[in-house]
Amino acid sequence: MNSLLESVDDPTPLTVMWFRQDLRLRDNPALCAAASSGTVLPVYILDDENAGAWKMGGASRWWLHHSLKRLDESLDGRLWILRGDAERELLKLSAALPVRKVVWNLCYEPWRKRRDEGIEKALPEAGVETETCNGSLLREPSEISTRTGKPYGVFTPFHRYLLTITAPDRTLSVPPKLSLAQCTQPAGRIDKLELKPRIPWDAGLKQRWTPGEASAQSQLRKFLDSSAGEYNARRDYLADEAVSSLSPHLHFGEISPNQVWRDTWSAEAGDGGDSFIRQLCWREFSYHLLYHYPDFAGKNWKREFDEFPWREDPESLHRWQEGATGVPLVDAGMRELWATGAMHNRARMVTASFLTKNLLIHWRHGADWFWDCLVDADLANNSFGWQWVAGSGADAAPYFRVFNPVLQSRKFDPDGKYLRRWLPELSRLPDRHIHAPWEAGSGVLREAGVRLDENYPRPIVDLRASRERALAAWRTTRRT
């Protein structure tokens, strides 16, 4: 605390801009609100104490490290870094500095909502004002309901409604003229959060991603200028780079969904644009559900799945995690995840279907692994996606919709480009056989240098038999 006090050389009342999932200056309503009330002290608090089971995973921490560095640079090195229980830290800060007010954009994870409610009481009791804004969603989940006043449980009407209330555009908040507080912390304070991995496994992440607001802006620009028009037609093709790759930027709030929405409409990208906007609406939908059903991240939304006979099978789970199931598309996806911290959406669906249906392993195990590996790990989206595939979620795929990873592979990676990128041991197999090496003749395999069970495994489950097993399991718990 002494270092805090010493750094104060100015008694001007301060407004704290508490950065959370909004690591940007552009279109940041809370930052604008803070700037308009005077001298701003920008603060970030790494609060692992309140996150519980949802403490940020390894890949996300890597991203956060770099994003904080960029944000700090854009704030002339004035970003104030704290760590620990946010309420305690804010109270300490307010006691040490002349803080008049704390402003932030809302978050919607149950643990954050609970914590923030406490802070909204505690700060005023300590004589500090608070103000909250909406900076992470198109619309506040609390403002949206069906005609009967209940939360939406089906995507299509939710989507339709969102289009009517949000189109044609929304105003972006203007980047403020910031008057930053004249106090600084010692250098190296971001490094001290120890967000970067101790053993350097982050080479692939570095190569794939550039965290930060500037990168988010150029990524959106690039997407809208080059591939948005073809997004609808090409987004499912695994080897194409037709997707926006904005998910981690959106998750950390390096760009606002509001701006993405607006810029996409103005780009007039036809059905490619519509289709992309629709994805943005899926994001809103998962936040809507998490907000209204705080159990959504941990529990089956459809309660009949509580009796589903999931298998405990650590060995198979491990093979799935490391991309050694013997099913090329599943392994390619899992290796992409491990190497880059992200996975093509089509591959997410296929790998998740394989885990929950062919392997009959609980979606929570899959969600936990993704949570740790994804740079875009997002409680709302990740939980929603897993429950959607597993069939236990709101407006989910019906359980019997089992993906056949070989057919998906042939359809969405016809020339095996994606498979070859992630499975070099199979790269010499001809297109015809790369999707299912165990079905290739021994001559073909020899020619390509593939030795089953030696340099590439046979499938750990029979696809047809495991599909039948899953359907049988589902029939035992089904309520009609």
Place this chain on the structure above:
DNA sequence: TGAAATGTTGGGGCG
């Protein structure tokens, strides 16, 4: 934002 089983149709080979 499925896959597989089952049903239907129509062209072509062939006795």
Place this chain on the structure above:
DNA sequence: ACGCCCCAACATTTC
């Protein structure tokens, strides 16, 4: 020329 069979191609149903 005709009926029959095969089977690809497409449509429908079921899980």
